[in-house]
Amino acid sequence: AQKVTQAQTEISVVEKEDVTLDCVYETRDTTYYLFWYKQPPSGELVFLIRRNSFDEQNEISGRYSWNFQKSTSSFNFTITASQVVDSAVYFCALKGSSYKLIFGSGTRLLVRP
Amino acid sequence: GAVVSQHPSRVICKSGTSVKIECRSLDFQATTMFWYRQFPKQSLMLMATSNEGSKATYEQGVEKDKFLINHASLTLSTLTVTSAHPEDSSFYICSASETSGSSPETQYFGPGTRLLVL
Numbered sequence: 001a002q003k004v005t006q007a008q009t010e011i012s013v014v015e016k017e018d019v020t021l022d023c024v025y026e027t028r029d030t031t032y033y034l035f036w037y038k039q040p041p042s043g044e045l046v047f048l049i050r051r052n053s054f055d056e057q058n059e060i061s062g063r064y065s066w067n068f069q070k071s072t073s074s075f076n077f078t079i080t081a082s083q084v085v086d087s088a089v090y091f092c093a094l095k096g097s098s099y100k101l102i103f104g105s106g107t108r109l110l111v112r113p
Numbered sequence: 114g115a116v117v118s119q120h121p122s123r124v125i126c127k128s129g130t131s132v133k134i135e136c137r138s139l140d141f142q143a144t145t146m147f148w149y150r151q152f153p154k155q156s157l158m159l160m161a162t163s164n165e166g167s168k169a170t171y172e173q174g175v176e177k178d179k180f181l182i183n184h185a186s187l188t189l190s191t192l193t194v195t196s197a198h199p200e201d202s203s204f205y206i207c208s209a210s211e212t213s214g215s216s217p218e219t220q221y222f223g224p225g226t227r228l229l230v231l
Binding site for chain 2: 033035037042043044045046047050091095099100101103104105106108
């Protein structure tokens with residue numbers, strides 16, 4: 001069975017704080033892909049990153065960084081110096097051998113001025 | 114690149130009417146498109162997978178006669194909600210994967226369609 005768990009339902013931070021969104025996954029596939037998507041209030045899902053199971057290198061893109069650890073089946077997402085525009089729902093997702101993209105329940109991030 | 118459009122963005126209709134939603138991949142060809150439904154404050158629920166030139170594959174519990182899917186070309190898939198009822202009111206969002214691209218497993222999402230059935 002494949003599963004993605006985002007235990008944090010809602011997070012509220014003050015602008016300029018760093019925040020980490022947790023994602024834990026389960027899969028028996030040896031080849032799989034992990035994703036993060038951002039869903040702002042407008043509704044569109046914005047693709048942020050894709051990681052394959054053979055690449056455990058951490059990635060940084062501006063204020064965003066991702067920590068992929070196969071040993072703990074986690075793919076956490078950190079926003080540094082958060083801004084109000086970062087307020088959104090963030091989804092972690094997994095794609096294994098199935099055609100389906102398995103989504104977590106999402107974490108709602110509120111960045112207060 | 115990898116832009117997906119959806120039309121209309123919002124629709125209000127009377128109960129019993131049919132509503133068609135279009136999903137287009139603007140700058141790439143998508144052999145496969147996906148249709149999701151999202152209830153407020155919930156995650157996305159896959160309704161069906163649309164393959165160009167063949168019948169769609171519906172997820173368990175999704176009525177294929179209720180939600181008609183047509184994937185007529187490599188850049189266009191349509192979802193028709195037939196005889197819509199208030200319980201069909203929801204946010205419908207499509208996605209497409211660039212089958213021949215460098216990351217065929219990545220789904221790019223459209224902006225979604227908010228359907229309200231009165």
